[in-house]
Amino acid sequence: MKEITSSEFESEVLAGGKVVLDFYSTECPPCEALAPKFENLASLYGKDIKFFKMFRQQNKPLAEKLGVKSSPTLLFFDNGVQLPKTFSGGIKRSDIIHQLDSMLPEERVKEIKMLIKPSVSEYDVIILGAGPGGLTAGLYLCQSKVNTVLVDIALPGGQVSTTHSVSNYPGFIEPQPGYMLSHNMSEQTKQCGTVYKVAVDVTKIDLEKKEVVIDEFETIKAKKIIIATGTSPNLMGVPGEKDLKGKGISYCATCDAKYYGDKEVVVIGGGNSAVEEADFISKFASKITMVHQFDAFTANKQAQEKLFANPKISTLFEHEPRSFVREGDKIITEVENLKTKKISKLVSDGVFVFIGMKPNIELFKDKLELDKWGYIKTNEDMQTSMLGVYAVGDVISKKYRQITTAVADGTIAAIAIAKELD
Numbered sequence: 001m002k003e004i005t006s007s008e009f010e011s012e013v014l015a016g017g018k019v020v021l022d023f024y025s026t027e028c029p030p031c032e033a034l035a036p037k038f039e040n041l042a043s044l045y046g047k048d049i050k051f052f053k054m055f056r057q058q059n060k061p062l063a064e065k066l067g068v069k070s071s072p073t074l075l076f077f078d079n080g081v082q083l084p085k086t087f088s089g090g091i092k093r094s095d096i097i098h099q100l101d102s103m104l105p106e107e108r109v110k111e112i113k114m115l116i117k118p119s120v121s122e123y124d125v126i127i128l129g130a131g132p133g134g135l136t137a138g139l140y141l142c143q144s145k146v147n148t149v150l151v152d153i154a155l156p157g158g159q160v161s162t163t164h165s166v167s168n169y170p171g172f173i174e175p176q177p178g179y180m181l182s183h184n185m186s187e188q189t190k191q192c193g194t195v196y197k198v199a200v201d202v203t204k205i206d207l208e209k210k211e212v213v214i215d216e217f218e219t220i221k222a223k224k225i226i227i228a229t230g231t232s233p234n235l236m237g238v239p240g241e242k243d244l245k246g247k248g249i250s251y252c253a254t255c256d257a258k259y260y261g262d263k264e265v266v267v268i269g270g271g272n273s274a275v276e277e278a279d280f281i282s283k284f285a286s287k288i289t290m291v292h293q294f295d296a297f298t299a300n301k302q303a304q305e306k307l308f309a310n311p312k313i314s315t316l317f318e319h320e321p322r323s324f325v326r327e328g329d330k331i332i333t334e335v336e337n338l339k340t341k342k343i344s345k346l347v348s349d350g351v352f353v354f355i356g357m358k359p360n361i362e363l364f365k366d367k368l369e370l371d372k373w374g375y376i377k378t379n380e381d382m383q384t385s386m387l388g389v390y391a392v393g394d395v396i397s398k399k400y401r402q403i404t405t406a407v408a409d410g411t412i413a414a415i416a417i418a419k420e421l422d
């Protein structure tokens with residue numbers, strides 16, 4: 001892989017041909033996650049497309065000129081012209097392949113695909129999901145000298161990485177930014193020696209055989225599997241939501257609140273997440289209307305007191321959204337008064353939805369015993385209904401879903417497995 005600097009940009013990148021350029025940084029976990037994928041793709045596509053790396057910190061003016069705002073960022077060029085597609089953050093192999101394929105004739109793409117050799121690797125334990133539950137299991141297994149691989153469809157950290165502030169994780173006097181807490185957890189487990197395969201596509205999971213296929217061609221085999229895939233936000237399921245998801249309707253305050261400086265926002269929900277996140281959004285937005293189906297919030301009392309004392313936030317109890325429509329820059333949320341059945345319209349710049357979560361079990365839901373809400377049932381060792389398959393964290397059937405409880409589950413599963421494998 002050739003590393004270039006700004007001074008070589010014209011001669012190497014703009015001179016002609018097809019080029020992919022990776023702006024990377026040091027101390028950048030997503031860059032580390034990308035590096036092996038980039039190397040592998042360079043060996044596959046290298047005859048047709050030039051692969052270059054550039055150290056972002058030492059080539060800042062050029063990076064800024066090219067619109068690079070984070071590391072890693074991949075830029076693509078064809079005959080000296082920068083293509084509109086760029087990737088940054090947790091970049092998936094399949095996304096890069098898709099872009100590279102689009103730059104080549106179909107026949108050539110077919111020839112390149114023939115070169116892909118399926119690979120098989122073996123570990124003692126596969127952990128699916130690198131949130132607090134999976135990371136803790138990884139740490140304990142690694143410290144017990146159990147050969148472990150952590151597989152995640154995103155970057156490590158789970159939901160904590162998008163939680164703006166965590167004040168209830170023991171050991172820290174001051175509230176911690178969620179991304180720092182998850183970064184530290186992830187680095188601790190990685191430094192111990194657990195192998196990471198992150199920002200990958202999980203193609204297939206065979207729980208009976210204890211096999212996981214990632215990125216279509218890479219089979220990982222193990223003696224045990226730990227499922228730590230957590231939960232995802234529930235959608236409201238009302239007209240307009242799918243179309244406006246990511247285009248005015250958001251499920252993550254940490255990710256998107258900053259785009260609503262001095263703007264008006266609707267927040268839907270009334271549990272801890274909704275109430276705490278509304279408070280966070282109020283640091284940016286000028287006005288927040290909270291819409292909640294019941295006549296009182298279900299969030300803890302402390303969070304509610306803070307919310308009611310916030311002059312930017314007003315509440316509409318016993319109302320439910322019925323549709324979302326974009327009109328120019330604004331989003332119109334139609335809400336129904338559940339008592340009077342009267343429909344009214346809320347005009348805002350954006351909507352945040354926090355109405356609970358659902359377990360991430362799509363790839364194995366028919367294989368394991370679940371509770372009536374779809375969460376995986378486990379015994380006290382975190383073993384599921386299938387021998388050798390464990391589950392930890394938010395994805396399991398339990399009363400309280402917190403970082404501490406996910407971490408506890410991960411600990412228990414890892415100790416139980418380490419003893420069994422001993």
Ligand SMILES: Cc1cc2nc3c(=O)[nH]c(=O)nc-3n(C[C@H](O)[C@H](O)[C@H](O)COP(=O)(O)OP(=O)(O)OC[C@H]3O[C@@H](n4cnc5c(N)ncnc54)[C@H](O)[C@@H]3O)c2cc1C
Pocket residue numbers: 128129130131132133134151152153154155156157158159160163165166167168169202228229230231273277360363392393394395401402403404406
């Ligand atoms: C807005 C918000 C604020 C919160 N604030 C707090 C707080 O202040 N304190 C607290 O204790 N808790 C808080 N929580 C709850 C806490 O974040 C969770 O309890 C905790 O993250 C659960 O950890 P986990 O490892 O089980 O799952 P997650 O953190 O959800 O991680 C699951 C991981 O699995 C990956 N994954 C999903 N599907 C697959 C698949 N098929 N294959 C491989 N990987 C997959 C995901 O990408 C993710 O990285 C908050 C939650 C939210 C949503």
